[in-house]
Amino acid sequence: MKNDRESTGNGVLDGLLGGGIEQKTITQFVGEPASGKTTLCLMAAVTQLKAGETVIWIDSESFSVERFRQIAGEDAEKLANRLVLYEPVDFEQQGIMILEAERVLKAHKVGLIVMDSATALYRTELERGRDAMQALTRQMLMLLGYSKRYTMPVLITNQVYVDTRTNTYVGLGGTALEHISKAIIRLEKRAGMGERRARLVKHRSLPEGGTFDFEMSGQGITIVA
Ligand SMILES: Nc1ncnc2c1ncn2[C@@H]1O[C@H](COP(=O)(O)OP(=O)(O)OP(=O)(O)O)[C@@H](O)[C@H]1O
Ligand SMILES: [Mg+2]
Structure with a gap:
C-alpha cells in the first residue's frame, strides 16, 4: 500500500501522528495564543517547499515573513516562489479565496494547503451575530474536497476560548470543526516555563493521549527530552 502520509518536518510530531499528516484529510492544530500552531504549520510548509511542491497558505492574521525566513533558512527566497499566499480581510473573502485557490491546484503540484487560522475571521463574524457556523462548515468542506481531489493534506489551525463553566480552553467552530478534522493536536503552554x-x-487510527514536550526555537521547535 502506498504511504499516504506527509512529513511535518519534525520526526517526533510525525510519530505522534502515526507517520505524518494524512493526505485527503484535514489535520487541526488547536491551542491558545503563542502555543506554536503557526510554527508547526510553517515547518510542514517548508518541508513541502523543499521537496519541490507548491504550498497554498491562507492567512487570516497576516503572514510573518520573518518567521518563514527563520524556519526556511538560507533558501527562503527561492522557496517562497512556490508559496502561494492568500490574506483574506474578512470571513466572506476567506471563502472567496478558498474558491479561487482551485486555479492554483489545477496549474501546480500542490503538496499542502495551510489555513491559519481557520477561525480568526469566523470569530469576528460570530460577534456580528451572523450564522457563521454554516459558512465555516462550507469552507472546510471545500478544503476537504480539494485534499481528496488533489491527494494532499490540509492543515488548519484553530483558536480557543475559555469556557467559563469548566474553566478550560475549548476550540472554536464547535463539533463541526472537530468532526471534519480527522486528526487533532492540542498545543498547551505549560505553567512557568x-x-x-x-x-x-x-x-482515526491511533489511540488518543500521546504527548511530547517542546520549546519554540529559531528553526521552529526543539523537542524537550
Ligand atoms: N526565533 C524564535 N526563537 C524562539 N521562540 C520564538 C521564535 N520566534 C517565535 N518564537 C515564539 O513562538 C511563539 C509563537 O508561536 P506561534 O506563532 O507558532 O504561536 P500560535 O499558536 O500560532 O499563536 P497565535 O494563536 O497567536 O497565532 C511565541 O511564544 C514566540 O516567543
Ligand atoms: Mg498563529
Whole structure:
C-alpha cells in the first residue's frame, strides 16, 4: 500500500501522528495564543517547499515573513516562489479565496494547503451575530474536497476560548470543526516555563493521549527530552 502520509518536518510530531499528516484529510492544530500552531504549520510548509511542491497558505492574521525566513533558512527566497499566499480581510473573502485557490491546484503540484487560522475571521463574524457556523462548515468542506481531489493534506489551525463553566480552553467552530478534522493536536503552554506540550486528542487510527514536550526555537521547535 502506498504511504499516504506527509512529513511535518519534525520526526517526533510525525510519530505522534502515526507517520505524518494524512493526505485527503484535514489535520487541526488547536491551542491558545503563542502555543506554536503557526510554527508547526510553517515547518510542514517548508518541508513541502523543499521537496519541490507548491504550498497554498491562507492567512487570516497576516503572514510573518520573518518567521518563514527563520524556519526556511538560507533558501527562503527561492522557496517562497512556490508559496502561494492568500490574506483574506474578512470571513466572506476567506471563502472567496478558498474558491479561487482551485486555479492554483489545477496549474501546480500542490503538496499542502495551510489555513491559519481557520477561525480568526469566523470569530469576528460570530460577534456580528451572523450564522457563521454554516459558512465555516462550507469552507472546510471545500478544503476537504480539494485534499481528496488533489491527494494532499490540509492543515488548519484553530483558536480557543475559555469556557467559563469548566474553566478550560475549548476550540472554536464547535463539533463541526472537530468532526471534519480527522486528526487533532492540542498545543498547551505549560505553567512557568517556556515549554509547550503537544497532545493527540483525536485520530482515526491511533489511540488518543500521546504527548511530547517542546520549546519554540529559531528553526521552529526543539523537542524537550
Ligand atoms: N526565533 C524564535 N526563537 C524562539 N521562540 C520564538 C521564535 N520566534 C517565535 N518564537 C515564539 O513562538 C511563539 C509563537 O508561536 P506561534 O506563532 O507558532 O504561536 P500560535 O499558536 O500560532 O499563536 P497565535 O494563536 O497567536 O497565532 C511565541 O511564544 C514566540 O516567543
Ligand atoms: Mg498563529
